[in-house]
Amino acid sequence: MSVLVTGAAGFVGSHVSLALKKRGDGVVGIDNFNSYYDPSLKKARKSMLAEHGVFVVAGDINDGKLLAKLFDVVAFTHVMHLAAQAGVRYAMENPHSYVHSNIAGLVTLLEICKSANPQPAVVWASSSSVYGLNEKSPFSESDRTDQPASLYAATKKAGEEITHTYNHIYGLSITGLRFFTVYGPWGRPDMAYFSFTRNILQGKPITVYRGKNRVDLARDFTYIDDVVKGCLGSLDTSAPYRIFNLGNTSPVTVPALVSILERHLKVKAKKNVVEMPGNGDVPFTHANISMARREFGYKPTTDLQTGLKKFVKWYLSYYGYNHGKAVN
Numbered sequence: 001m002s003v004l005v006t007g008a009a010g011f012v013g014s015h016v017s018l019a020l021k022k023r024g025d026g027v028v029g030i031d032n033f034n035s036y037y038d039p040s041l042k043k044a045r046k047s048m049l050a051e052h053g054v055f056v057v058a059g060d061i062n063d064g065k066l067l068a069k070l071f072d073v074v075a076f077t078h079v080m081h082l083a084a085q086a087g088v089r090y091a092m093e094n095p096h097s098y099v100h101s102n103i104a105g106l107v108t109l110l111e112i113c114k115s116a117n118p119q120p121a122v123v124w125a126s127s128s129s130v131y132g133l134n135e136k137s138p139f140s141e142s143d144r145t146d147q148p149a150s151l152y153a154a155t156k157k158a159g160e161e162i163t164h165t166y167n168h169i170y171g172l173s174i175t176g177l178r179f180f181t182v183y184g185p186w187g188r189p190d191m192a193y194f195s196f197t198r199n200i201l202q203g204k205p206i207t208v209y210r211g212k213n214r215v216d217l218a219r220d221f222t223y224i225d226d227v228v229k230g231c232l233g234s235l236d237t238s239a240p241y242r243i244f245n246l247g248n249t250s251p252v253t254v255p256a257l258v259s260i261l262e263r264h265l266k267v268k269a270k271k272n273v274v275e276m277p278g279n280g281d282v283p284f285t286h287a288n289i290s291m292a293r294r295e296f297g298y299k300p301t302t303d304l305q306t307g308l309k310k311f312v313k314w315y316l317s318y319y320g321y322n323h324g325k326a327v328n
């Protein structure tokens with residue numbers, strides 16, 4: 001297959017691009033290298049991909065002319081759409097960046113896809129955050145997703161509705177993947193496991209959020225290699241319109257995440273435990289993955305202990321023990 005990967009210089013996009021290339025698919029990436037987090041990490045991922053023969057075009061998915069040019073040059077059979085404004089809490093600081101990338105950018109991309117010949121099958125990243133205030137556990141794809149707790153979640157939910165219309169009207173094949181707190185090497189510095197690692201190594205305090213009534217928050221942390229397998233599996237089995245959970249099925253509390261990091265880093269964390277501010281967080285996530293398992297054999301195999309060991313190994317080789325000052 002020939003795949004356009006949007007957000008290819010991002011965390012998940014770089015891993016998926018590499019995996020596609022390694023198994024022999026044609027891959028072209030696009031990324032706007034924005035400064036939501038340290039762009040030098042995005043550039044380093046781009047260089048790593050270039051070494052494997054994957055080129056990442058610098059550009060915005062809102063640039064319809066650029067996208068049309070790419071489709072003129074390459075007859076993409078698939079689009080793996082991972083470009084987005086990610087992060088739950090940042091939506092309170094910069095709401096418009098979510099509308100720009102997750103709604104306007106998505107529509108621009110779908111407009112190009114619907115008119116392309118051949119029409120590519122689209123697989124894109126939604127998010128576990130669409131389950132919002134729903135407290136049913138585990139979350140199944142058919143559960144309520146109409147109570148988002150953040151603007152980020154609302155834009156992902158909007159994406160699910162928008163993609164549905166492009167399938168309904170233009171017959172685009174579209175698969176939405178609800179990722180659950182993905183972590184691993186080459187990860188995102190804004191995410192807790194990454195910023196905790198940086199602060200613990202620098203001897204700085206970390207802030208651990210806790211739910212109401214002193215209940216620990218928990219996430220169904222999912223290792224990047226498992227998510228990549230899910231992305232490739234869904235690209236290989238496209239169908240008219242589908243949505244799948246790609247989680248790990250075993251939630252772990254945030255204090256337990258910190259303990260694992262302390263063990264791997266051999267440093268004790270200085271913890272400030274505070275009640276979760278009302279900034280878009282949800283108390284827990286937990287995926288039912290039976291649909292993805294049935295449709296394309298999705299089966300996560302990496303637990304948090306093992307996955308964080310691999311992350312810490314990468315972190316130390318990339319930044320060294322004294323790192324921290326350069327990355328936000």
Ligand SMILES: NC(=O)c1ccc[n+]([C@@H]2O[C@H](COP(=O)([O-])OP(=O)(O)OC[C@H]3O[C@@H](n4cnc5c(N)ncnc54)[C@H](O)[C@@H]3O)[C@@H](O)[C@H]2O)c1
Nearest residue numbers: 007009010011012032034060061083084101125179181182
């Ligand atoms: N990592 C997670 O835990 C997680 C969980 C659920 C969903 N997701 C979703 O998965 C996808 C990938 O996430 P990630 O963790 O790799 O994030 P990321 O921020 O590392 O990657 C996204 C990339 O898209 C690029 N980008 C953003 N807006 C763009 C635009 N308008 N035009 C072109 N490029 C643009 C960014 O520069 C970045 O490199 C996103 O859609 C995200 O919302 C991620």
Ligand SMILES: O=C(O)[C@H]1O[C@H](OP(=O)(O)OP(=O)(O)OC[C@H]2O[C@@H](n3ccc(=O)[nH]c3=O)[C@H](O)[C@@H]2O)[C@H](O)[C@@H](O)[C@@H]1O
Nearest residue numbers: 086087088127128129179180181191192207208209217281
């Ligand atoms: O699964 C998802 O849909 C979402 O997963 C992550 O969002 P989140 O789970 O909030 O990931 P982190 O920011 O790494 O937070 C993980 C946990 O640590 C907690 N946390 C975060 C930051 C902090 O300083 N302290 C702290 O205790 C959060 O409340 C949360 O419970 C990604 O950042 C989102 O882009 C993605 O859409």
